[in-house]
Amino acid sequence: MRATETHCPYCALQCGIALTTENGSVRLGPTDFPVNRGGLCAKGWTAAELLHHPDRLVTPLVREVPGDRTSPLREAGWDEALTLIAGTIEATQRRYGPDSVGAFGGGGLTNEKAYTLGKFVRVALRSSAIDYNGRFCMSSAATAANRALGVDRGLPFPVADIAEARTVLLVGANPADAMPPSMQYLHAGRAAGAKHIVVDPRRTATAADAYLHLQPLPGTDLALANGLLHIAIREGLIDDAYIRDRTTGFEAVRAATNPYWPGRVERMTGVPEANLRETARLLAGGGPAMILTARGAEQHSSGTDTAQAYLNLALALGLIGRPYSGYGTITGQGNGQGGREHGQKADQLPGYRRLDDPAARAHVAAVWRVDPDELPRPGRSAYEMLDRLGTDGGVKVLLVLASNIVVSAPDANRVADRLKALDLLVVSDIFLSETAAMADVVLPTAQWAEEEGTMTNLEGRVLRRKRALTPPPGVRTDLETLTDLAGLLGRGRYFSADPRTVFDELRRASAGGIADYAGISYERIEAEQGVFWPCPADDHPGTPRLFADRFPTPDGRARFVRVEHRDPDELPDRDYPYVLTTGRNMQQYQSGNQTRRVSALADALPGPRAEMHPDLARRHGVADGDTVELRSRRGRAVFRARLDPGIRPDTVFAPFHWVGANLLTNPALDPHSKMPAFKACAVAIASIDEG
Numbered sequence: 001m002r003a004t005e006t007h008c009p010y011c012a013l014q015c016g017i018a019l020t021t022e023n024g025s026v027r028l029g030p031t032d033f034p035v036n037r038g039g040l041c042a043k044g045w046t047a048a049e050l051l052h053h054p055d056r057l058v059t060p061l062v063r064e065v066p067g068d069r070t071s072p073l074r075e076a077g078w079d080e081a082l083t084l085i086a087g088t089i090e091a092t093q094r095r096y097g098p099d100s101v102g103a104f105g106g107g108g109l110t111n112e113k114a115y116t117l118g119k120f121v122r123v124a125l126r127s128s129a130i131d132y133n134g135r136f137c138m139s140s141a142a143t144a145a146n147r148a149l150g151v152d153r154g155l156p157f158p159v160a161d162i163a164e165a166r167t168v169l170l171v172g173a174n175p176a177d178a179m180p181p182s183m184q185y186l187h188a189g190r191a192a193g194a195k196h197i198v199v200d201p202r203r204t205a206t207a208a209d210a211y212l213h214l215q216p217l218p219g220t221d222l223a224l225a226n227g228l229l230h231i232a233i234r235e236g237l238i239d240d241a242y243i244r245d246r247t248t249g250f251e252a253v254r255a256a257t258n259p260y261w262p263g264r265v266e267r268m269t270g271v272p273e274a275n276l277r278e279t280a281r282l283l284a285g286g287g288p289a290m291i292l293t294a295r296g297a298e299q300h301s302s303g304t305d306t307a308q309a310y311l312n313l314a315l316a317l318g319l320i321g322r323p324y325s326g327y328g329t330i331t332g333q334g335n336g337q338g339g340r341e342h343g344q345k346a347d348q349l350p351g352y353r354r355l356d357d358p359a360a361r362a363h364v365a366a367v368w369r370v371d372p373d374e375l376p377r378p379g380r381s382a383y384e385m386l387d388r389l390g391t392d393g394g395v396k397v398l399l400v401l402a403s404n405i406v407v408s409a410p411d412a413n414r415v416a417d418r419l420k421a422l423d424l425l426v427v428s429d430i431f432l433s434e435t436a437a438m439a440d441v442v443l444p445t446a447q448w449a450e451e452e453g454t455m456t457n458l459e460g461r462v463l464r465r466k467r468a469l470t471p472p473p474g475v476r477t478d479l480e481t482l483t484d485l486a487g488l489l490g491r492g493r494y495f496s497a498d499p500r501t502v503f504d505e506l507r508r509a510s511a512g513g514i515a516d517y518a519g520i521s522y523e524r525i526e527a528e529q530g531v532f533w534p535c536p537a538d539d540h541p542g543t544p545r546l547f548a549d550r551f552p553t554p555d556g557r558a559r560f561v562r563v564e565h566r567d568p569d570e571l572p573d574r575d576y577p578y579v580l581t582t583g584r585n586m587q588q589y590q591s592g593n594q595t596r597r598v599s600a601l602a603d604a605l606p607g608p609r610a611e612m613h614p615d616l617a618r619r620h621g622v623a624d625g626d627t628v629e630l631r632s633r634r635g636r637a638v639f640r641a642r643l644d645p646g647i648r649p650d651t652v653f654a655p656f657h658w659v660g661a662n663l664l665t666n667p668a669l670d671p672h673s674k675m676p677a678f679k680a681c682a683v684a685i686a687s688i689d690e691g
């Protein structure tokens, strides 16, 4: 019998899990890791089912007729699969240039894999074409935090601090469903007298639990934030000394909030003026207060400015850097934080360095032992890359790791068409996802409890994922695959398949950067239950809380940024009269490629349910449990109807864990973060019989 303490394969909370293996069977339970403190959600409790799942890919697959995706996939050896990939890469780059080959990564990759993928594209492929699904996750909040605070760390404080805040404003966040063990901190705060306010068009489990529920029209969160700041200014609630001593740019923001008087904001958002005033007063009430945003506020064509508006509010109230107070964004994917720090973003190098910064290029090139001039320039963001696949100047050979794009990207019909236009699609996965089923080559990869590595959770705490089982024969880790491919491309000497070796190099590459891991080692993570970055030296304690004294900006001050409400890219009209907003169910994770295969989770929620108000359903003759079709300008999708009086009557909610919701969503991009507008598009409802 052998027990291994590791972490859940799913979300950014990264709950501690103990796996006990005995005679080939696996038992799973929570640990007392200081994040989940013995709690797990249904997804975590059932994660062991993934390990011996009958759908598991255990051998590479290639098309029976090369180049013909209508021909079936057949089993192949690794040599055959990798030789085919390397040969096609070389031929394609000879013909079309380096940027014709690219990669699409994922926020579930370990730090070591995210780092190696970024390096593989820049050093082995010498291509600029890389981005990842985190662009679809919380890039808006990251962009806003970088603008305001000079750094993006989801929560700049430990998650346990939430229990100490007297007021918490949650905007577009539903942790009761998305990460249930985190609710213990909200519950502890409430037991001590805290007041929680939830901003959400649906009465979610989190909203139902709160002191106050504000229910705005999707796409009006920015107006709501500016309205709260307007009230705070007019009622003398702002912290003038903090604004003077620790920030710049407030006067422009003060002027910008003038038009957001409460009556107007009530008309724009649908939130009553009295509730707006009470929220502003609670946040400024003198006790510790937090503002936390998540995807509901951020996944809009104005997502960056929306997150910025809440940062402005937090700064004006003097919350950021104060004990048990501040602004944070609740990252979603397991390594959503680390996944964006180590170079798989189109514009970034490890350590959260900018690819267009000559000093950053020189530093990373020295660690990689290449000439800085060899490093490509920034490439296209995720959707911009997908939208041009197979076109002149676009990527023609795409490697996909840890991503199920045809379920999770917006306007999924369009994305599927673009994938079909590729010369070669390679997908590495543990199961035959919908995207893998379209591939020319499928590579079976090791999963969470079969490999070593590190993850960085939503607090910026670097933790270790450990190997408890040996991968099935025929399965390789992504590090092995990328190293082997680099070898076939003549660049193998730059790469290692050993996670510790990769992490040591990552530490050096990140040294001196914003996300500085230089002082973090596997041994320290083990001994200290995780280490918070920045941690620039072996004897540095790590940094659980940021901003106590200064901000990492050139002048040490936080920056206000003037932002204005913009309507969503697509508004309801006569043909598409309702707003569709998308989100999560408790039983599923991301595209559902893993969780839809777990029997207990599938039994609890067998398919997607479109939530609508009973009044709206009545207008269309829809009863609870009926089959309905939602249509947008981009596609149509079928759902079971779930009638819920807690949702706005002008809004429909659909989960994105199945093929469906993203056939409808609008790929209009935020101009700053390139985040698609997942959270608001116009749809029509039809009973399925209307056909």
Ligand code: SF4
Pocket: 008, 009, 010, 011, 012, 013, 014, 015, 036, 039, 040, 041, 042, 043, 044, 045, 178, 179, 180, 181, 182
């Ligand atoms: Fe896993 Fe997240 Fe559930 Fe924790 S909350 S058990 S990390 S899915």
